[in-house]
Amino acid sequence: MNKILVSILFCTLLISCNTQTISEQKKEILGLREMNALATAEYTITKVVKANDNQTWFKVGDRKILLSCTGTIKAGIDLSQLTENDVIINKKELSLQLQPAKIISLSIPPELIKLEFQQVGFWRDKFTNAEQNELMAQAETQIRQVADSIGILKTAQANATQFISDFLNRLGYSTININYISKK
Protein backbone atom coordinates (compact mmCIF):
# COMPACT_ATOMS: atom_id res chain seq x y z
CA MET A 1 0.00 0.00 0.00
CA ASN A 2 2.85 2.31 0.95
CA LYS A 3 4.55 1.61 -2.36
CA ILE A 4 1.39 2.57 -4.19
CA LEU A 5 1.12 5.83 -2.27
CA VAL A 6 4.77 6.65 -3.01
CA SER A 7 4.14 5.96 -6.71
CA ILE A 8 1.14 8.31 -6.75
CA LEU A 9 3.16 11.01 -5.01
CA PHE A 10 6.02 10.55 -7.49
CA CYS A 11 3.67 10.81 -10.48
CA THR A 12 1.99 13.91 -9.04
CA LEU A 13 5.39 15.50 -8.53
CA LEU A 14 6.39 14.72 -12.10
CA ILE A 15 3.20 16.27 -13.46
CA SER A 16 3.49 19.35 -11.34
CA CYS A 17 7.03 20.00 -12.55
CA ASN A 18 6.83 23.15 -14.62
CA THR A 19 8.54 22.95 -17.95
CA GLN A 20 8.63 26.67 -18.48
CA THR A 21 11.20 27.88 -20.92
CA ILE A 22 13.13 30.90 -19.88
CA SER A 23 12.29 33.63 -22.33
CA GLU A 24 15.39 35.45 -23.39
CA GLN A 25 15.08 39.14 -23.05
CA LYS A 26 16.10 41.08 -26.10
CA LYS A 27 19.11 43.15 -25.40
CA GLU A 28 19.10 46.43 -27.17
CA ILE A 29 22.21 48.33 -27.80
CA LEU A 30 21.71 51.88 -26.75
CA GLY A 31 24.00 54.63 -27.90
CA LEU A 32 25.30 56.51 -30.86
CA ARG A 33 25.22 55.21 -34.39
CA GLU A 34 26.39 56.72 -37.64
CA MET A 35 23.88 57.35 -40.40
CA ASN A 36 24.40 58.11 -44.02
CA ALA A 37 21.11 59.14 -45.55
CA LEU A 38 19.57 62.00 -47.43
CA ALA A 39 15.91 62.40 -46.47
CA THR A 40 14.02 63.99 -49.32
CA ALA A 41 10.31 63.41 -48.66
CA GLU A 42 8.18 63.83 -45.59
CA TYR A 43 4.55 62.72 -45.49
CA THR A 44 2.24 63.78 -42.70
CA ILE A 45 -0.34 61.06 -42.23
CA THR A 46 -3.41 60.52 -40.09
CA LYS A 47 -5.13 57.36 -38.97
CA VAL A 48 -8.24 56.53 -36.99
CA VAL A 49 -7.75 53.64 -34.59
CA LYS A 50 -10.88 51.64 -33.91
CA ALA A 51 -11.23 48.78 -31.43
CA ASN A 52 -14.05 46.79 -29.90
CA ASP A 53 -13.38 44.75 -26.76
CA ASN A 54 -16.07 42.07 -26.90
CA GLN A 55 -14.13 38.87 -27.47
CA THR A 56 -13.68 37.69 -23.88
CA TRP A 57 -16.62 35.40 -23.05
CA PHE A 58 -16.55 35.80 -19.28
CA LYS A 59 -16.63 39.62 -19.31
CA VAL A 60 -20.11 41.06 -19.24
CA GLY A 61 -20.68 43.98 -21.60
CA ASP A 62 -18.30 45.43 -24.14
CA ARG A 63 -16.07 48.44 -24.62
CA LYS A 64 -15.49 50.49 -27.73
CA ILE A 65 -12.81 53.04 -28.39
CA LEU A 66 -11.85 55.46 -31.15
CA LEU A 67 -8.45 57.12 -31.19
CA SER A 68 -6.89 59.30 -33.84
CA CYS A 69 -3.25 60.01 -34.51
CA THR A 70 -1.06 62.11 -36.74
CA GLY A 71 2.43 61.05 -37.68
CA THR A 72 5.24 61.72 -40.12
CA ILE A 73 7.04 59.33 -42.40
CA LYS A 74 10.39 60.27 -43.90
CA ALA A 75 11.95 58.60 -46.89
CA GLY A 76 15.18 59.15 -48.73
CA ILE A 77 18.35 57.77 -50.21
CA ASP A 78 21.02 55.73 -48.49
CA LEU A 79 24.33 57.36 -49.38
CA SER A 80 26.55 54.90 -47.51
CA GLN A 81 26.87 52.63 -50.53
CA LEU A 82 27.82 55.40 -52.96
CA THR A 83 31.28 54.68 -54.43
CA GLU A 84 33.43 56.18 -57.17
CA ASN A 85 32.20 53.40 -59.48
CA ASP A 86 28.71 54.88 -59.30
CA VAL A 87 29.88 58.19 -60.76
CA ILE A 88 30.88 58.83 -64.37
CA ILE A 89 32.25 62.29 -65.20
CA ASN A 90 32.74 63.53 -68.72
CA LYS A 91 33.81 67.18 -68.67
CA LYS A 92 30.63 69.05 -67.54
CA GLU A 93 28.46 65.96 -67.75
CA LEU A 94 27.89 63.73 -64.74
CA SER A 95 26.07 60.42 -64.36
CA LEU A 96 25.21 59.15 -60.90
CA GLN A 97 23.82 55.82 -59.84
CA LEU A 98 22.02 55.77 -56.49
CA GLN A 99 20.38 53.20 -54.25
CA PRO A 100 16.56 53.17 -54.44
CA ALA A 101 14.67 55.28 -51.90
CA LYS A 102 13.68 53.70 -48.63
CA ILE A 103 11.66 54.57 -45.55
CA ILE A 104 13.94 56.27 -43.05
CA SER A 105 11.69 56.98 -40.11
CA LEU A 106 8.17 56.93 -38.75
CA SER A 107 7.23 59.22 -35.92
CA ILE A 108 3.92 59.33 -34.05
CA PRO A 109 4.35 62.05 -31.43
CA PRO A 110 2.37 61.40 -28.19
CA GLU A 111 0.84 64.89 -28.24
CA LEU A 112 -0.80 64.09 -31.60
CA ILE A 113 -2.66 61.04 -30.32
CA LYS A 114 -6.22 61.92 -29.33
CA LEU A 115 -8.90 59.93 -27.59
CA GLU A 116 -11.97 60.69 -29.70
CA PHE A 117 -14.63 58.44 -28.25
CA GLN A 118 -15.07 55.72 -25.66
CA GLN A 119 -18.15 53.67 -24.82
CA VAL A 120 -17.95 51.38 -21.81
CA GLY A 121 -20.55 48.90 -20.61
CA PHE A 122 -21.86 49.17 -17.03
CA TRP A 123 -19.84 46.16 -15.81
CA ARG A 124 -16.60 47.14 -17.51
CA ASP A 125 -13.78 49.58 -16.71
CA LYS A 126 -12.62 52.29 -19.06
CA PHE A 127 -9.60 51.59 -21.25
CA THR A 128 -6.51 52.35 -19.18
CA ASN A 129 -3.75 54.51 -20.62
CA ALA A 130 -1.60 51.38 -20.90
CA GLU A 131 -4.31 49.67 -22.96
CA GLN A 132 -4.68 52.73 -25.18
CA ASN A 133 -0.92 52.71 -25.67
CA GLU A 134 -1.06 49.05 -26.66
CA LEU A 135 -3.74 49.84 -29.27
CA MET A 136 -1.61 52.67 -30.63
CA ALA A 137 1.36 50.30 -30.88
CA GLN A 138 -0.80 48.07 -33.09
CA ALA A 139 -1.68 51.12 -35.19
CA GLU A 140 2.02 51.90 -35.52
CA THR A 141 2.63 48.39 -36.88
CA GLN A 142 -0.21 48.84 -39.39
CA ILE A 143 1.26 52.17 -40.55
CA ARG A 144 4.71 50.60 -40.98
CA GLN A 145 3.19 47.84 -43.10
CA VAL A 146 1.57 50.26 -45.53
CA ALA A 147 4.25 52.97 -45.49
CA ASP A 148 5.81 51.70 -48.75
CA SER A 149 2.51 51.73 -50.58
CA ILE A 150 1.48 55.36 -50.10
CA GLY A 151 3.81 56.64 -52.81
CA ILE A 152 6.43 58.18 -50.56
CA LEU A 153 9.30 56.23 -52.13
CA LYS A 154 8.49 57.56 -55.60
CA THR A 155 8.28 61.11 -54.23
CA ALA A 156 11.55 60.64 -52.32
CA GLN A 157 13.37 59.51 -55.48
CA ALA A 158 11.94 62.37 -57.54
CA ASN A 159 12.91 64.90 -54.86
CA ALA A 160 16.39 63.38 -54.49
CA THR A 161 16.93 63.66 -58.23
CA GLN A 162 15.77 67.28 -58.14
CA PHE A 163 17.87 68.24 -55.13
CA ILE A 164 21.10 66.52 -56.22
CA SER A 165 20.76 67.85 -59.78
CA ASP A 166 20.32 71.41 -58.47
CA PHE A 167 23.25 70.99 -56.12
CA LEU A 168 25.55 69.64 -58.84
CA ASN A 169 24.38 72.39 -61.19
CA ARG A 170 25.51 74.92 -58.63
CA LEU A 171 28.86 73.12 -58.58
CA GLY A 172 29.28 73.69 -62.30
CA TYR A 173 27.92 70.55 -63.98
CA SER A 174 25.61 71.31 -66.88
CA THR A 175 24.19 67.84 -67.62
CA ILE A 176 23.31 65.51 -64.79
CA ASN A 177 21.87 62.01 -65.18
CA ILE A 178 20.70 60.23 -62.04
CA ASN A 179 19.66 56.58 -62.14
CA TYR A 180 18.44 54.33 -59.37
CA ILE A 181 19.57 50.76 -58.93
CA SER A 182 16.44 48.67 -59.28
CA LYS A 183 15.48 46.42 -56.36
CA LYS A 184 16.34 42.74 -56.85
Added chain:
Amino acid sequence: MTKKSFHLRPFVVIIILLAITFFVLRSLNMLPNIKGWFTSKNVKIDTTPVLIKEVKNIAQLLTMSSYDEVVVDTTKLAAPAITAPIITMGPKKTRLVIIAKGLLIAGVDLQELDDKKIYMQGDSVSIALPAAKILDAIVNPSQFEIFIEDKGWQPEEVSQLKVSARNRMVQRSIYTGLLTKAREKAKLMMESFLRTTGFKKIYVY
Protein backbone atom coordinates in the same frame (compact mmCIF):
# COMPACT_ATOMS: atom_id res chain seq x y z
CA MET B 1 -6.95 -5.08 6.44
CA THR B 2 -5.98 -7.25 3.47
CA LYS B 3 -9.56 -7.25 2.25
CA LYS B 4 -9.75 -3.45 2.48
CA SER B 5 -6.54 -2.92 0.50
CA PHE B 6 -7.78 -5.42 -2.07
CA HIS B 7 -10.88 -3.20 -2.61
CA LEU B 8 -8.77 -0.05 -2.92
CA ARG B 9 -6.30 -1.48 -5.44
CA PRO B 10 -8.40 -0.93 -8.63
CA PHE B 11 -8.95 2.74 -7.68
CA VAL B 12 -5.25 3.31 -7.05
CA VAL B 13 -4.36 1.66 -10.36
CA ILE B 14 -6.91 3.83 -12.18
CA ILE B 15 -5.50 6.99 -10.54
CA ILE B 16 -1.95 6.03 -11.51
CA LEU B 17 -3.02 5.25 -15.08
CA LEU B 18 -4.87 8.55 -15.33
CA ALA B 19 -1.85 10.42 -13.95
CA ILE B 20 0.47 8.73 -16.45
CA THR B 21 -1.94 9.41 -19.33
CA PHE B 22 -2.21 13.05 -18.27
CA PHE B 23 1.58 13.36 -18.06
CA VAL B 24 2.13 11.76 -21.47
CA LEU B 25 -0.57 13.90 -23.15
CA ARG B 26 0.80 17.02 -21.52
CA SER B 27 4.36 16.32 -22.61
CA LEU B 28 3.07 15.75 -26.18
CA ASN B 29 1.15 19.05 -26.01
CA MET B 30 -2.09 17.24 -26.70
CA LEU B 31 -4.05 18.66 -23.78
CA PRO B 32 -6.24 21.72 -24.29
CA ASN B 33 -4.93 24.81 -22.51
CA ILE B 34 -7.49 25.28 -19.75
CA LYS B 35 -5.63 28.34 -18.50
CA GLY B 36 -6.37 30.06 -21.80
CA TRP B 37 -10.12 29.71 -21.25
CA PHE B 38 -9.93 32.19 -18.40
CA THR B 39 -7.49 34.65 -19.94
CA SER B 40 -8.75 37.92 -21.42
CA LYS B 41 -8.42 38.07 -25.18
CA ASN B 42 -6.14 40.81 -26.48
CA VAL B 43 -8.08 43.65 -28.03
CA LYS B 44 -7.23 43.93 -31.71
CA ILE B 45 -7.70 47.11 -33.67
CA ASP B 46 -9.58 47.14 -36.97
CA THR B 47 -7.72 47.77 -40.19
CA THR B 48 -8.30 51.39 -41.13
CA PRO B 49 -6.73 53.40 -43.95
CA VAL B 50 -3.77 55.73 -43.59
CA LEU B 51 -4.61 59.17 -44.96
CA ILE B 52 -2.01 61.52 -46.36
CA LYS B 53 -2.45 64.99 -44.94
CA GLU B 54 0.61 66.77 -46.29
CA VAL B 55 3.54 66.09 -48.59
CA LYS B 56 6.73 68.04 -47.99
CA ASN B 57 9.95 68.19 -49.99
CA ILE B 58 12.92 68.13 -47.67
CA ALA B 59 16.68 67.80 -48.00
CA GLN B 60 18.05 66.61 -44.70
CA LEU B 61 21.44 64.99 -44.43
CA LEU B 62 21.01 62.54 -41.56
CA THR B 63 24.37 61.74 -40.08
CA MET B 64 24.05 60.52 -36.49
CA SER B 65 21.42 58.71 -34.48
CA SER B 66 21.24 58.09 -30.79
CA TYR B 67 19.15 55.54 -28.90
CA ASP B 68 18.14 56.45 -25.40
CA GLU B 69 15.95 55.22 -22.59
CA VAL B 70 14.49 57.32 -19.78
CA VAL B 71 12.15 56.78 -16.87
CA VAL B 72 9.75 59.59 -16.02
CA ASP B 73 7.22 59.71 -13.23
CA THR B 74 4.68 62.04 -11.74
CA THR B 75 2.27 62.07 -8.82
CA LYS B 76 -0.88 63.97 -7.95
CA LEU B 77 -3.50 63.92 -5.25
CA ALA B 78 -6.12 61.27 -5.91
CA ALA B 79 -9.76 62.29 -6.23
CA PRO B 80 -11.49 61.73 -2.86
CA ALA B 81 -13.24 58.37 -2.60
CA ILE B 82 -16.94 57.99 -1.74
CA THR B 83 -15.93 56.74 1.71
CA ALA B 84 -13.77 59.83 2.37
CA PRO B 85 -16.18 61.57 4.80
CA ILE B 86 -16.32 58.41 6.94
CA ILE B 87 -12.74 57.20 6.77
CA THR B 88 -10.28 60.08 6.74
CA MET B 89 -6.82 58.69 6.12
CA GLY B 90 -5.41 61.94 4.77
CA PRO B 91 -4.83 62.81 1.10
CA LYS B 92 -3.83 59.85 -1.07
CA LYS B 93 -1.38 60.18 -3.92
CA THR B 94 -1.78 58.59 -7.31
CA ARG B 95 1.28 57.70 -9.36
CA LEU B 96 2.26 57.33 -13.00
CA VAL B 97 5.59 55.87 -14.11
CA ILE B 98 6.57 55.57 -17.78
CA ILE B 99 9.62 53.98 -19.38
CA ALA B 100 10.39 55.51 -22.77
CA LYS B 101 12.83 54.37 -25.43
CA GLY B 102 13.58 56.79 -28.20
CA LEU B 103 15.59 57.44 -31.31
CA LEU B 104 17.11 60.84 -31.96
CA ILE B 105 18.34 61.66 -35.43
CA ALA B 106 20.71 64.54 -35.99
CA GLY B 107 22.09 66.08 -39.12
CA VAL B 108 22.06 69.18 -41.26
CA ASP B 109 19.24 70.72 -43.22
CA LEU B 110 20.63 71.20 -46.71
CA GLN B 111 17.73 73.45 -47.70
CA GLU B 112 19.49 76.12 -45.64
CA LEU B 113 22.50 75.81 -47.95
CA ASP B 114 22.18 78.84 -50.24
CA ASP B 115 24.44 80.04 -53.05
CA LYS B 116 26.34 82.36 -50.72
CA LYS B 117 27.63 79.34 -48.81
CA ILE B 118 29.08 77.63 -51.90
CA TYR B 119 32.24 78.85 -53.59
CA MET B 120 33.91 77.01 -56.44
CA GLN B 121 36.68 77.57 -58.93
CA GLY B 122 38.01 74.90 -61.29
CA ASP B 123 38.54 71.73 -59.28
CA SER B 124 38.33 73.56 -55.93
CA VAL B 125 35.21 73.92 -53.86
CA SER B 126 34.37 75.45 -50.51
CA ILE B 127 31.09 74.91 -48.69
CA ALA B 128 29.82 76.34 -45.39
CA LEU B 129 27.47 73.75 -43.93
CA PRO B 130 24.48 74.88 -41.87
CA ALA B 131 24.50 74.09 -38.16
CA ALA B 132 23.61 70.55 -37.13
CA LYS B 133 20.33 70.03 -35.35
CA ILE B 134 18.10 67.30 -33.98
CA LEU B 135 15.96 66.55 -37.01
CA ASP B 136 13.84 63.83 -35.41
CA ALA B 137 13.06 62.81 -31.86
CA ILE B 138 11.08 59.63 -32.29
CA VAL B 139 9.29 58.05 -29.36
CA ASN B 140 6.49 55.99 -30.85
CA PRO B 141 3.70 54.19 -28.94
CA SER B 142 5.55 50.86 -29.13
CA GLN B 143 8.51 52.46 -27.39
CA PHE B 144 6.54 53.45 -24.29
CA GLU B 145 5.91 51.18 -21.36
CA ILE B 146 3.45 52.38 -18.75
CA PHE B 147 5.08 50.79 -15.74
CA ILE B 148 2.80 52.06 -12.96
CA GLU B 149 -0.59 53.61 -13.58
CA ASP B 150 -2.76 54.31 -10.56
CA LYS B 151 -6.32 55.33 -11.17
CA GLY B 152 -7.30 58.83 -12.22
CA TRP B 153 -4.82 59.73 -14.98
CA GLN B 154 -6.29 61.48 -17.99
CA PRO B 155 -4.85 60.75 -21.47
CA GLU B 156 -3.68 64.39 -21.74
CA GLU B 157 -1.65 64.05 -18.53
CA VAL B 158 -0.06 60.84 -19.80
CA SER B 159 0.71 62.51 -23.11
CA GLN B 160 2.34 65.42 -21.27
CA LEU B 161 4.58 63.03 -19.34
CA LYS B 162 5.55 61.26 -22.56
CA VAL B 163 6.47 64.60 -24.12
CA SER B 164 8.62 65.42 -21.10
CA ALA B 165 10.38 62.04 -21.53
CA ARG B 166 11.12 62.92 -25.15
CA ASN B 167 12.37 66.39 -24.17
CA ARG B 168 14.67 64.85 -21.59
CA MET B 169 16.13 62.56 -24.26
CA VAL B 170 16.76 65.55 -26.54
CA GLN B 171 18.49 67.44 -23.72
CA ARG B 172 20.61 64.43 -22.87
CA SER B 173 21.67 63.90 -26.47
CA ILE B 174 22.73 67.53 -26.81
CA TYR B 175 24.65 67.25 -23.54
CA THR B 176 26.47 64.14 -24.78
CA GLY B 177 27.63 65.97 -27.92
CA LEU B 178 25.33 64.45 -30.54
CA LEU B 179 25.20 67.70 -32.54
CA THR B 180 28.99 68.10 -32.62
CA LYS B 181 29.38 64.52 -33.85
CA ALA B 182 26.57 65.01 -36.38
CA ARG B 183 28.28 68.08 -37.82
CA GLU B 184 31.66 66.35 -38.03
CA LYS B 185 30.06 63.42 -39.82
CA ALA B 186 28.18 65.76 -42.17
CA LYS B 187 31.48 67.44 -43.10
CA LEU B 188 33.06 64.05 -43.85
CA MET B 189 30.06 62.98 -45.90
CA MET B 190 30.03 66.18 -47.92
CA GLU B 191 33.79 65.98 -48.53
CA SER B 192 33.44 62.38 -49.68
CA PHE B 193 30.53 63.26 -51.99
CA LEU B 194 32.43 66.19 -53.53
CA ARG B 195 35.53 64.03 -54.03
CA THR B 196 33.39 61.39 -55.75
CA THR B 197 31.96 64.05 -58.05
CA GLY B 198 35.40 65.08 -59.28
CA PHE B 199 36.66 67.88 -57.05
CA LYS B 200 40.29 67.78 -55.95
CA LYS B 201 40.58 70.59 -53.42
CA ILE B 202 37.71 70.51 -50.97
CA TYR B 203 37.04 72.69 -47.96
CA VAL B 204 33.90 72.05 -45.95
CA TYR B 205 33.40 73.97 -42.75
